Amino acid sequence: MSKFEEKTLSTQPVLNGRVIQVRVDEVLLPNGAVSKRELVKHPGAVAVIAVTEEGKLILVEQYRKAMEKLLVEIPAGKLEPGEAPEATAVRELEEETGYGCDEMKLIASFYTSPGFADELVYLYEAVGLRKLEQKADLDEDEFVELLEVTLEEAQELVQAQRIHDAKTLLAIQHLQLKNR
Amino acid sequence: MSKFEEKTLSTQPVLNGRVIQVRVDEVLLPNGAVSKRELVKHPGAVAVIAVTEEGKLILVEQYRKAMEKLLVEIPAGKLEPGEAPEATAVRELEEETGYGCDEMKLIASFYTSPGFADELVYLYEAVGLRKLEQKADLDEDEFVELLEVTLEEAQELVQAQRIHDAKTLLAIQHLQLKNR
Numbered sequence: 001m002s003k004f005e006e007k008t009l010s011t012q013p014v015l016n017g018r019v020i021q022v023r024v025d026e027v028l029l030p031n032g033a034v035s036k037r038e039l040v041k042h043p044g045a046v047a048v049i050a051v052t053e054e055g056k057l058i059l060v061e062q063y064r065k066a067m068e069k070l071l072v073e074i075p076a077g078k079l080e081p082g083e084a085p086e087a088t089a090v091r092e093l094e095e096e097t098g099y100g101c102d103e104m105k106l107i108a109s110f111y112t113s114p115g116f117a118d119e120l121v122y123l124y125e126a127v128g129l130r131k132l133e134q135k136a137d138l139d140e141d142e143f144v145e146l147l148e149v150t151l152e153e154a155q156e157l158v159q160a161q162r163i164h165d166a167k168t169l170l171a172i173q174h175l176q177l178k179n180r
Numbered sequence: 181m182s183k184f185e186e187k188t189l190s191t192q193p194v195l196n197g198r199v200i201q202v203r204v205d206e207v208l209l210p211n212g213a214v215s216k217r218e219l220v221k222h223p224g225a226v227a228v229i230a231v232t233e234e235g236k237l238i239l240v241e242q243y244r245k246a247m248e249k250l251l252v253e254i255p256a257g258k259l260e261p262g263e264a265p266e267a268t269a270v271r272e273l274e275e276e277t278g279y280g281c282d283e284m285k286l287i288a289s290f291y292t293s294p295g296f297a298d299e300l301v302y303l304y305e306a307v308g309l310r311k312l313e314q315k316a317d318l319d320e321d322e323f324v325e326l327l328e329v330t331l332e333e334a335q336e337l338v339q340a341q342r343i344h345d346a347k348t349l350l351a352i353q354h355l356q357l358k359n360r
């Protein structure tokens with residue numbers, strides 16, 4: 001048994017959704033007390049750092065219902081069942097931006113909200129970026145607008161809070177570290 | 181109306197939890213189609229970059245039920261109702277680490293999982309860190325172990341995937357950029 005492990009006493013499923021599953025577990029704490037954990041299961045996702053030959057970072061602006069606002073983010077998307085993260089990264093880059101690449105290089109992986117969710121994001125860097133002759137189709141419920149910005153412009157978008165999510169900040173810091 | 185806005189047609193609440201609220205919204209998409217969005221509302225959180233006089237980064241190891249494993253993270257915690265993020269940062273640092281500070285400097289804020297959750301994390305850097313004479317009490321359902329590591333050791337923890345969450349990677353990148 002792992003240090004501080006919380007043994008599950010009972011599980012109450014509350015949502016079996018298209019994207020997430022939500023449940024409430026009753027757990028036995030290390031001190032013998034009983035508590036509840038509200039947990040979100042997520043299939044995992046990928047995000048892609050894609051920089052053009054001209055040194056521009058490719059971003060997508062989309063409406064995010066959870067915040068009821070537009071956010072500018074690096075291209076990203078959920079894993080489909082059985083899909084390897086690298087294949088998801090290639091697919092999402094093609095669908096959202098119309099760019100392909102020679103190679104997807106894994107930069108990092110990270111849990112986004114370990115306090116309540118198991119979502120794991122694989123962050124890739126697209127190597128050998130090239131424009132596709134034909135743009136792949138977006139999912140039918142996705143609407144995004146493409147932006148190509150310098151690193152300086154990306155930092156201005158952070159200041160303006162139009163870029164305001166963890167994976168895109170990680171991507172920008174990665175490029176800052178790489179460029180030094 | 182904002183570009184790409186998704187108008188809510190109906191809302192189905194599925195969980196009114198202690199930490200999160202979950203609901204499923206039926207939305208009208210920009211193309212006139214109808215879709216569903218599974219949404220998690222979260223009170224928001226803070227995370228604290230705390231470096232000792234000896235240049236060691238303060239980390240906490242804790243069991244994370246969503247992943248069923250131990251993770252090493254920077255000190256963090258949820259906002260209490262009506263609590264200013266800066267006060268939460270001071271409180272969480274004291275409770276989890278036994279350190280106080282002269283000033284909490286806001287480094288960044290970010291949504292952790294904009295695809296399904298509205299959790300916003302405020303990332304602070306503790307300035308003028310000092311050990312408290314008496315350690316504040318942890319929440320009754322919190323069990324953490326303190327680590328103090330060099331930046332190099334932190335990067336080894338990333339390689340070993342014992343550090344494996346977005347906010348802690350952002351903190352490490354921030355320190356790498358600052359130290360150059």
